[in-house]
Amino acid sequence: MRNSAKTVQLELIASPKPFVKWAGGKRQLLDRLIEHAPRSYNTYLEPFIGGGALMFALMPSKCIISDINAELINTYNVIREDVYELLDSLEQHTNDEKYFYAMRARNTIALTSVERASRFIYLNKTCFNGLYRENSKGFFNVPFGRYENPNIVDTENLIAVSKYLNDSDVQFLNQDYIRTADMAKKGDFVYFDPPYLPASKTASFTKYAKSDFTVKDQERLSIKFSELANRGCYVLLSNSNMPFIKELYKDFEIIEIEATRAINCKAEKRGKGMYEVIVKSYYI
Numbered sequence: 001m002r003n004s005a006k007t008v009q010l011e012l013i014a015s016p017k018p019f020v021k022w023a024g025g026k027r028q029l030l031d032r033l034i035e036h037a038p039r040s041y042n043t044y045l046e047p048f049i050g051g052g053a054l055m056f057a058l059m060p061s062k063c064i065i066s067d068i069n070a071e072l073i074n075t076y077n078v079i080r081e082d083v084y085e086l087l088d089s090l091e092q093h094t095n096d097e098k099y100f101y102a103m104r105a106r107n108t109i110a111l112t113s114v115e116r117a118s119r120f121i122y123l124n125k126t127c128f129n130g131l132y133r134e135n136s137k138g139f140f141n142v143p144f145g146r147y148e149n150p151n152i153v154d155t156e157n158l159i160a161v162s163k164y165l166n167d168s169d170v171q172f173l174n175q176d177y178i179r180t181a182d183m184a185k186k187g188d189f190v191y192f193d194p195p196y197l198p199a200s201k202t203a204s205f206t207k208y209a210k211s212d213f214t215v216k217d218q219e220r221l222s223i224k225f226s227e228l229a230n231r232g233c234y235v236l237l238s239n240s241n242m243p244f245i246k247e248l249y250k251d252f253e254i255i256e257i258e259a260t261r262a263i264n265c266k267a268e269k270r271g272k273g274m275y276e277v278i279v280k281s282y283y284i
């Protein structure tokens with residue numbers, strides 16, 4: 001991270017928060033997740049990091065975080081290494097429909113890592129509902145959001161995130177969650193926040209990347225959960241409150257959580273209910 005008078009001034013501020021709006025973002029469940037997190041552990045691993053709400057809340061000193069989304073992981077890297085260049089680049093964007101579609105159409109292969117991160121944050125802040133969705137060819141395909149004043153350049157938070165990522169030992173990986181989970185050792189804390197099993201075909205949002213997270217993937221994940229628990233890891237998971245999920249984790253403590261659905265533009269469809277569960281492999 002480059003240092004300047006501006007840095008010193010900005011370093012005195014806020015705690016880091018997620019820098020993207022993310023489908024399945026955990027902001028509203030945070031208190032419950034924190035309540036159920038182990039009190040002490042070695043490394044924190046989050047194999048489906050997304051916006052990283054729990055990591056930013058706990059601010060562990062040693063982490064391994066990963067996601068299948070390459071643009072997201074590149075952005076974490078750039079925020080750590082080049083936050084000032086990133087801020088300069090973010091300043092160049094405009095919240096204009098024509099500009100948005102031109103930016104959306106850009107092929108990321110031709111861009112530098114800073115330009116890719118800048119495009120990613122710009123699209124996230126200005127697209128419809130802050131979703132990240134790709135078509136079958138792997139291109140971002142969410143329409144323009146028509147927000148009046150999106151916070152494209154959130155300087156204070158990006159500096160706070162960069163500072164945290166520089167001050168702690170964080171490894172970023174762009175890979176399938178199984179490979180990250182396999183890195184966990186006895187005494188580590190692993191938090192799994194996978195794409196949720198939808199209550200019905202349209203009731204939830206599971207299409208984060210090129211391929212969907214299937215029922216088979218949910219089963220594969222539950223097997224990995226048990227394996228890590230047997231290894232002596234502290235394993236925590238969130239998912240939707242569905243009979244199938246409860247059956248998969250019936251050998252563990254399951255806590256039903258009241259939540260509001262996050263990704264829905266229609267306020268009246270954001271009802272409260274016991275939509276989610278937390279599964280825990282340990283007692284605190």
Ligand SMILES: C[S@@+](CC[C@H](N)C(=O)[O-])C[C@H]1O[C@@H](n2cnc3c(N)ncnc32)[C@H](O)[C@@H]1O
Pocket residue numbers: 018022023024025026027047048049050051052053054066067068069175176177178193194195196208209213
């Ligand atoms: C529910 S979101 C995580 C939300 C996150 N906890 C937050 O606070 O924003 C699920 C994440 O899993 C990622 N993902 C989907 N399939 C994956 C896979 N097979 N391996 C690793 N990550 C995956 C998606 O890109 C998405 O970021």
